[in-house]
Amino acid sequence: MRAATPILSQLQSLESISEQVASLRALKNELIGHDQRKEAYVTGGIFPILAQVLALRRPGKAAAAESNRSSLSQATSNQGPGETQMSDETACLQAILIAGSLAQGGPTFLEPIFASGILFSLLTILSSADCPSTFSLPILRLLNTIADRLPLQSQEQGSRDTRLADLVLAPEPISALRRIVAQEYTTTRSQTCIELAASLVGKLCTEERHKTALAECGVLDALAVKIASFVVAQGFVLPGAEDHLQEPGALGDIPPPAPKAARLAPILRAVTVIIEQSKWRAEHFLSSPGIVTVFPKQVPGFASVDIKKGPWGSTYLSGSAVPRHHSGNPVDSLLPSVPLAHVKSSPSSANFPPLGHSGSQRRNSHSFPTPFSLAETPAPEEDENSIVPWLLCLIRMEGGMARLMAARLVTVLFRLGLAKKHRVPMFSYLLVPILIRMLDKDFQLPQENGSSEDGLITATQRSKEEAPAVLANLVMDDQELQRHAVEGGALKRLSQLLKETYNPVPESSRPMWYSDGDGPARDPESVPDDCRLGPPGYSPTLCHVMRYRENILKALAALVPFKDEYRKAVCENGVVPYIIDSLKPRPSDAPADAVSMPKNTAADGNPTPTLLAACGAARMLTRSVSVLRTSLIDAGVAQPLFVLIRHPDPEVQIAATAAICNLALDFSPMKEAIISADIIPTLCEHAHSSNIKLTIESLWALKHVVYNTPNDIKMTVVEALGPNWIRQVITQDPSVRRGMDDEIDQASGIAMGRANSAGEQVDILNPMDDLGESAEDFKMTDTMPPSKMSLDMFLPDARRRRRLVLHGNLEQSSQSRQDDIAVQEQTFDLLRNIICGGGANEMIDYLFKVLGQDELLNALASKLRPSTIQLPHRRESPSRALHVPNEILISASAMIIHIAAGLPKHRAVLMSHDELIQSLTNYFNHSHRDVRANCVWVVINLIYEEDQSDREGCRARATRLKSLGVTDMLESLREDSDLDIKERTKTAVHLLNQLLAQ
Known part of the structure; x- marks a missing residue:
């Protein structure tokens, strides 16, 4: 172990606490900036020693610590209890700093860190009530260092690495994060801790369960108060907000202003990642005490002449009283006026004709996977919160990451339907040009300090990396915004940037030199996990390039879903070969050190997020007949997709299958390639997947494959899917689940923005309705005087917390319901296309034989018959008829159309069914x-x-x-x-x- 042996021996001997502290300090100084020494100490066993030091500081370990102290030398026993405790804390602090120094060495040190268990000890210390303030800052820095160096998701990993997120976003650490974020900006240390805690949330919060936990445990409300502090500091508090401080849901006092040196970007980023793709979490944020306090809802007033006084002093309104609505949001007056939007054209694509029968138009143009469908309809005009114009003002005022994060947050609110639809022109003339400007080569952030918060790449690189993703989310499914972006040169710039991501990556650092050959072995079987180095991973520069490439692909895909001329422009810019190269995964048999080499060619492959974005871009381009027949077929788009459909990650399989759906269309020259490449068995296998999204996409692709193909291919598909499985799918009744959800919604969700029994629209942000709970449940958990803010205020009150959980459950249930409907719809469409074209009569007889004539006709009849469910919670109405979903009606009736187009005997069979045609007459x-x-x-x-x-x-x-x-x-x-x-x-x-x- 060369130089590492003496210090390790001293630490293992534990002669005294003071000597231990001295050894730890010496080790810390020796490790800083020396990666070779770090490797030597890790393989020599430094992490078990650090874990032992940190374990003594964990709550509940006092007895063990006392026992250890009693075994130390007489010199230690002569110390007073205060000195001993101080030495313990000093040793613990030095251990934290050493762990942070080791983590800065890169991804290769992350595996032994996770294996050693020191992260659990650090989070336990951070979560304890007596955690010294001197510990919070280095622990948060260490956690951020690890989060910044987590390796990009690759083929070897399979799913995303969430080990750190699962530790940090567990219940007790989340409470610690809430406590840290909720503290006031009193000192530089507290300010840094707040920003680091918010940054950690922004880096780790990718899973739906983590986002929900952060909202339910009050972190989102604490972040909202921090945003309110910036609103106060900038002077944007709405006039008259002081009059609403004592109303339910408000803080009771205007929050203190944020200091001038405080950074807003980490707070905005954390809020954005929590509320993304969930309208209910976004509404929970808008109804949080901090936002409600500085941006109270404006209530229509009445003219003084309409307010009358009764004989006993009570007031009432005259019969002609009409509420006066405010002319506009006061913050809007600070924004420039913009031209009105042009009339939007139909979102349908002329070059994407219907297949056989005009199928469902539910499929949106999302080109990369999203956990939940985004809101399709904007909120009513009066429901927009004042934070929307404030964010637009920020975009004009601020620079750097604060501007970009404000753009990202307002884009998320717009996508969730929480911004007015008339904001589109302002986004077009204000936001789109700013985002496009960030794509320029000469773009630099103002007052650049040379590095970003993670210390790995510059702040300018970070903003350039994230700007295309914000642009993609902004223009998605909006042709007006897409037009402004394309006219602003977005396609040309993005195309050039995509090409540049394949330039050789400059590496400033050189591989370490070892006197004894190749250095320490990384994976000997006899070495414990906490002493074994992990794979080196990508360099920071290459990680930046991969994320940049991913976001550029997302932006290209988001700009071209509707216009064939835009798709042709992408091809004319010569980037199709680069999109195809982005479909190639990193080879699974690559040597461990290969990923750290300064190579960036197509042969080196791409991480999983880049593959998903590339599949989305390919899917959008394949919507064009001309592009599909020329550029894409010349570039060989089919072969990499055929590889990705068998990728170990289900999300990649889903994205690749979605792109293959367009390749399988009847006009596609690659349809024969799909059949000859033996893709059909894989699609049939995926149709049986437990992943419902993969099932839907596979059925969608098979539906296209069987259209106008020989009957033997169609029979192969039916046999591979299995007649029993097909019967099971088409006989299910997804409307029952929908009816139950609607009943739950109506019974316990009046606060969901729907009309109540009087026909009045209920305000979801400030509900005053009765959900059936006692009045005690509606009280704020904060019992302190309204003029003082406590930590308890940041834990959502019972009503808001219960509503958040209810909405989250309904959101998931609604998505499951739609998925069930989609599976059945696609299965009926598949059967319809099987009995289309030449040989249709033979295939009708075949389906009657393998599925059963009576079973198939009964299934069709059941789709036309409204279902009935029992409602045990409604005594006066024990049962209720449910409407059949439109998607099922359309697909089932289309199936009947094609059976009726068969032979006379097939028509006779339809007419002989007791209720099939009779049920159809109801529609x-x-x-x-x-x-x-x-x-x-x-x-x-x-x-x-x-x-x-x-x-x-x-x-x-x-x-x-x-x-x-x-x-x-x-x-x-x-x-x-x-x-x-x-x-x-x-x-x-x-x-x-x-x-x-x-």
Whole structure:
């Protein structure tokens, strides 16, 4: 162990606490800036020693610490209790600093840190009530150092590494984070601790369970108070806010202003990552005491002449009283006026035709995976919080990361429907140009200090890295914003930047030299885990390049989903080969040291997040017929996707399958390649996956594969999926789950922004309704005088906490419900495409045989029959009929259309079913035009006379349809608002009248 042996021997001997402290100090000084020494000490066993030192400081270890002290030398026993405690704390502090120094050595030191258990000891110390203030800062710095150096997710890891997040975001450490963030900006140390705690949340909070825990445990509310402090410091508190301080939900006092040196960016980042992709957490943030205090909701007032006084002194409103709404938010007056938005065009793509039948239009243009669907409709105009214009003012006033994080937060609020729709022009003229400017080569943050908070890359690099992701989220699914970004040169700049991410990466550091060859072995079997070095991982520069590439791909994908001209522009910029290169994963058999080499070629591959973004970009480009037939096929887009569909990470499989869906379309020249590459068995296997998203995408791809393919291919798909599995899917009733959720929503969720029994819209941010709990549940947990803020104020009160949990459960339940509907919808669409095209009659007979004629027709009939559920909590209404989801109605009726287009015997089978056609008659006047159109098409196909041999059958079916009242229903559709339905109805009426007149 060369130089490491003497100090390690001294630390292991534990002759006295003072000597231990001296040895730790000497070790700390020896390690700083010497990575070779760090490796030697790790392999020599420094982490078990540090873990032992830190374990003595953990709460509950006092007895063990006392026993250790009694075994020390006489010199130690002569120290007083105060000196002994001080020595213990000093030793612990030195151990924390040494661990932090080792962590700065890079990813190779993370594995022994995790294996040693010192992180658990550090978090236990941080969570204790008697944690010295001198410990909080170095512990937070150490945790941030580790978070900054976590390796990028790769093929070897499989899923994302959440070990640190699981430790830090456990219940007790979260309470410690809440305590740290909730403290006031009194000293430089407290300010730094607050910022480090917020930064840690921003770096680690990626999982849904962690975001929910941070909201429920009060960290989100504590962060909101910090934002309120900046609002106060900048003078943006709304006029008259002082009059609302004593209202329920407010702090009771205006928070003190944040000091001038305090940094806002970490606070905004932490809030953003917590509320992302959850409207309920975002509303929880907007209703937090800090935000409500500085931005109270403006209540419409009444003119003084409308307020009358009664004979006993009470006041009432005159009969002609009308509330006066405020002309606008006071903060809006500080923003510039912008031109009005142009009228938006239809989001449908002319070059993405429907397949066989006009299927569901639910699929949005999200080009990279999202845990939950984002809000589709904006909030009502009066529901926008004043924080939205304040963030826009910040974007104009601030510079650096604060500006970018303000842009990111306001974008998230806009995507969740919590910003007014009329903000789109302001985003177009104010926010989009700023984000595009950050893509310039010569862009530099003002007053650049040379490094960012992690010390690995510069602040300018960090902002350039994150700006494309903010731009992608902003323009997603909004053609007006996409147009402004493209006209501002975003496509050209992003294309150039994507090319540059494949330039050789300059490395300032050189590999360490070892006198005895290649240095310490990294994985000998006999070495304990806490003494074994991990893989070196990517260098900081290469990590930056990979994240930059990922976000650029996201931005390119978000800009081109609707316009074919934009997709062609991407190809003309020559980046398609680079997108294809980004689809290639890092080789799983690469040597451990290869990732740290300064190489950045396509052969070196990409981490998992980059693969997901590249799949999204490829999926958007494959929407174009011309691009698919030229640039993409020339670049060879299919082969890397065929590899990724078998990737070990399910998220990559989902993203690759979504892109393959477009390759499998009938006009695609790569459809034959999918069949010849033996992809069908993999898709069928994935359709049986426990991951519902993978099931949906696989069925979607198979639906395209079987359209207009030979019957033997179709039969292969049915056999691979399994007739029993298909029967099980199409016989399920997802509307029952939906009905139960709706009942739960109505029974216990009046505070969810829906109309109450009086038809009034209930305010979700300040509900005063009765949820069935006692009045005690609605009291704030804070019992201190309103003029003083305590830590308890940052723990959400019972009402807000219960509402957050309820909404979170309903959000997940709603997503599960939609997933169930989507699986059944795609399965029916798959069966519909199987009986399309040439050989359709043979395939109808085949499905009747393998699925069972009665079973299939009964399943179709059940889809047209409203379900009934029992409602045990509603005594006056023991059961309730549920409406069939539109998606199921459309797909099931389309299936009937194609069966009716078969042979006369197939039409006879449909008509002979007791309730199939009779149930269909309930939907001729359905609100959805596709359902009405399908009903008319069923009638046409049932009575269309292909030859004279079927004339009597057609006449019999026409008579039967008339007896079911179809003629009257068709008459009601003669003046339908949809032109296509009107024309199809004329055809159906003509055929019916012709047959009935014979």
